[in-house]
Amino acid sequence: MTGYLDGNMLAGPLREIFAVDVTAAVGQCAACGTSGSVGQARVYADGPGLVARCPACGHVLMRLSRGPERAWLDLRGLIYLQLPVPGGGAQD
Amino acid sequence: MARAAVLGRLTWRVATVTALREETATARTIVLDVPGWPGHRPGQHADVRLTAADGYSAQRSYSIASAPDGQRLELTVQRLPDGEVSPYLTGTLAPGYPLELRGPVGGWFVWERGSPAPVLLVAGGSGIVPLMAMIRARAGLPRPPPFGLVYSAREPAAVLYGAEIPERAGRDEGLRVRYAYTRRTPPGWPVPAGRISAEVLDAAGWPPERAPSVFVCGPTGFVEAAAGLLVAAGHDPGRIKTERFGPTGG
Ligand SMILES: Cc1cc2nc3c(=O)[nH]c(=O)nc-3n(C[C@H](O)[C@H](O)[C@H](O)COP(=O)(O)OP(=O)(O)OC[C@H]3O[C@@H](n4cnc5c(N)ncnc54)[C@H](O)[C@@H]3O)c2cc1C
Ligand SMILES: [Zn+2]
Numbered sequence: 001m002t003g004y005l006d007g008n009m010l011a012g013p014l015r016e017i018f019a020v021d022v023t024a025a026v027g028q029c030a031a032c033g034t035s036g037s038v039g040q041a042r043v044y045a046d047g048p049g050l051v052a053r054c055p056a057c058g059h060v061l062m063r064l065s066r067g068p069e070r071a072w073l074d075l076r077g078l079i080y081l082q083l084p085v086p087g088g089g090a091q092d
Numbered sequence: 093m094a095r096a097a098v099l100g101r102l103t104w105r106v107a108t109v110t111a112l113r114e115e116t117a118t119a120r121t122i123v124l125d126v127p128g129w130p131g132h133r134p135g136q137h138a139d140v141r142l143t144a145a146d147g148y149s150a151q152r153s154y155s156i157a158s159a160p161d162g163q164r165l166e167l168t169v170q171r172l173p174d175g176e177v178s179p180y181l182t183g184t185l186a187p188g189y190p191l192e193l194r195g196p197v198g199g200w201f202v203w204e205r206g207s208p209a210p211v212l213l214v215a216g217g218s219g220i221v222p223l224m225a226m227i228r229a230r231a232g233l234p235r236p237p238p239f240g241l242v243y244s245a246r247e248p249a250a251v252l253y254g255a256e257i258p259e260r261a262g263r264d265e266g267l268r269v270r271y272a273y274t275r276r277t278p279p280g281w282p283v284p285a286g287r288i289s290a291e292v293l294d295a296a297g298w299p300p301e302r303a304p305s306v307f308v309c310g311p312t313g314f315v316e317a318a319a320g321l322l323v324a325a326g327h328d329p330g331r332i333k334t335e336r337f338g339p340t341g342g
Contacts (some may be wrong), residue, residue, distance in 0.1 A: 004312065005336045009153050011197035013141035015102040024199030039200025065112075084199075 007041035007052055014032040017071055019089075020083055028083055031059035038081070100321040102194055103275035104141060105129075107165065115252045119218065120182050121157060124191060129163045132156050134225040135202040135335075136309065138167070138195030142177055151186040152177045155335070156196060159229040168252060170218040187330045201307065201335045205229055209305045212297035213241045213274075214318045216288070216310025221254050223309055227257075231264050240297035240304070244288045244314065247276035270296030273305060288314065290321045300326035309335040 007023050014022040015077055023039040034056040041052040049065030054077070061077040075081070105333040111123040136156055152325035171182040185191065194211045203211065203226040211230075213223040220243055230236045245251045251271070261269040272292045273285045283292070298304035306327060308318050323329050 003339055005338060006201070006334055008137070008198045008201045008335055011137070011199070012151075012153065012194050013101070016194070017099055017101065021197070021199035023197075037200050039198070044113050 003046055004042040004044050007039040007043055009043055010038065010050060010052060013050060013066065020085065024084055026082040027061065029054040029057060029059055029061060030077050030079050032057040098125040104192050104194050107191045107193055109185055109191060111187060111222050115168060116151040116250055119170045119252055121166050121167060122181060122185065124165045126163050126165050128253040129165060131160045132196035132288060133202045134159065134229040135222045136198045138193045139197065141192045142180060144213060150176050151317055157221045157224050159232060168218065168221045170181060175211050194298060203307065205233060205268065207250065207305065208237050210237050210298050210302055211239045212306045213239060214293065214306065215243045216314030216318065218252065221309025223307060224253055227260060227267065231260065236266060240268045242270050242272060242296040246273040246274050248278050268296065288318050290325055293318065293321055294325060303331065306332040308332060310337060312336040312339055
């Protein structure tokens with residue numbers, strides 16, 4: 001599969017759920033331990049929902065699917081997400 | 093620029109088309125008035141949603157082309173002949189029409205206007221759009237860092253912002269521009285048409301020793317190739333930010 005986009009494109013769909021920009025957050029892959037910005041993940045958008053994979057090992061980091069009144073977010077591929085929070089001098 | 097990070101969750105807004113500018117035979121700039129637009133940072137994008145009468149809707153991302161300017165926003169869209177959304181935006185849409193959008197979004201592929209580092213911009217096709225927002229925003233600064241732009245297009249007729257870029261290169265101090273062509277070159281062009289090369293990237297931009305911030309944007313295959321060449325040339329992968337537009341993107 002070569003038809004992927006960058007994690008950047010998750011910014012809109014995730015900002016519909018969260019009040020901060022998750023694509024600028026740093027996360028660690030549960031499979032290989034690589035840390036990186038969510039904006040650097042590889043996003044596959046051609047199936048149902050959005051699937052973000054680790055750029056280093058290809059493991060699924062995150063899945064997001066959206067129904068009419070509900071969103072499902074599966075984060076089991078991430079050990080942690082380190083988020084910029086307001087009030088600490090961070091920008092969105 | 094300690095703008096608060098929290099603006100609440102993001103919802104769709106209705107913008108109004110105020111003007112249209114044809115950039116090439118297949119691409120146009122859409123000028124929008126967006127009530128309540130909170131401002132944006134160069135490199136960010138917006139999601140656009142079209143909804144049919146039967147309720148079916150399609151969403152696509154479009155980079156913001158304009159520098160921050162109040163409620164005014166510009167997008168530039170390249171038509172994909174058999175696409176679902178881009179033919180509407182480049183064909184049907186007319187001044188006065190509403191357009192639903194959500195944004196600005198994306199905090200990763202962003203040029204920080206306070207950053208002193210030199211900047212290398214590498215565009216393939218319509219990948220020039222968010223980089224143009226950076227070039228335009230740079231022009232408003234008193235002491236901007238030097239910028240190098242490498243812009244790879246199919247052919248001369250496919251070049252976006254064809255008048256503005258050379259004009260800025262002649263006027264904005266510290267802005268260097270190099271073109272490359274993948275299918276057809278202008279007459280007498282010294283380099284044959286072809287894929288982006290290490291030589292073009294090197295000649296136009298900043299060597300790895302200068303530690304430039306690098307932004308690469310365009311169709312997925314182009315971004316892959318250009319980012320690969322930059323890393324092979326010694327650029328720190330941690331300083332290279334990419335934005336893939338998908339299989340085509342012009
Ligand atoms: C963050 C981001 C920013 C973007 N910014 C811009 C921008 O500023 N300007 C802009 O014009 N676009 C931009 N894009 C691309 C844009 O979002 C759409 O993908 C594009 O406009 C096509 O949408 P469409 O509905 O017309 O085509 P679709 O209905 O999506 O049809 C295209 C489909 O056909 C296939 N396809 C068609 N032609 C080809 C081909 N030649 N080779 C391979 N597959 C093909 C593709 O797989 C694709 O799924 C951006 C994308 C992202 C992710
Ligand atoms: Zn991994």
